[in-house]
Amino acid sequence: MIGYTMVGTADLRRAERFYDPVMALIGQERCYCDEQVSSWGRKDDDKAPRFFACHPFDGKAASVGNGAMTAFLVESAEVIDRLFETAMARGGSEEGKPGFRPQYGDGFYAAYVRDPDGNKLAFVCYDAREVESPS
Template sequence: MIGYTMVGTTDLRRAERFYDPLMALIGQERCYCDEQVASWGRRDDDRAPRFFACYPFDGNKASIGNGTMTAFLVERADVIERMFEIALEQGGRSEGTPGFRPQYGDGFYAAYVRDPDGNKLAFVCYDAKKPLTPDA
């Protein structure tokens, strides 16, 4: 259903530094880059969804939409935790620390951040395993 997602930036090189290590953790590579836009996805499959950061095409400054968020599906909770750490190291800010969100399902594990431009991102796993607790 999704062809691609695009977020605006005011500094494309900063956006590349922010997104490159995050995308690498989930197996997405830089597919395209020029002076206006950078994209990540799978080079070998142009039908797979891609993620873009770009300067707005109308020439106006990028602005953030309230209620807009891109969620990246991740296979394991420990990868989400690492993505959250990297996002903060690269200038992002927390919108919700990694953890289970039982209101969305038993295995729903997520972290929420804003990139340096303020775009809201989620890193989510739908079937994370809860840690085993030792018997008392």
């Protein structure tokens, strides 16, 4: 259903420094970049959804929409924890620490961040399991 998602940035190189390690953790690589835009996805599948950060094409300043968010489906709670830490280390800001959100369903584990431009992102796993501590 989704072909691609695009978010605006005021500083494309800063966006690349933020998104390169985040996308690597979820198995996405940088597919394309020029002075206007960078994209991440799968180089071997040009029909798979991609994520873009770009300078707005109309030349106006990038702005963030309240209520807009891109959610990335992730394989486990452990990966979400690492994504959250990576986002924080790369200039992101916290919008919801990693944890279970039982109000959204059993096993729903998520973290919410904003990139350095203020775009809101979610990292979600629908079937995360509690990690048992060793006895």
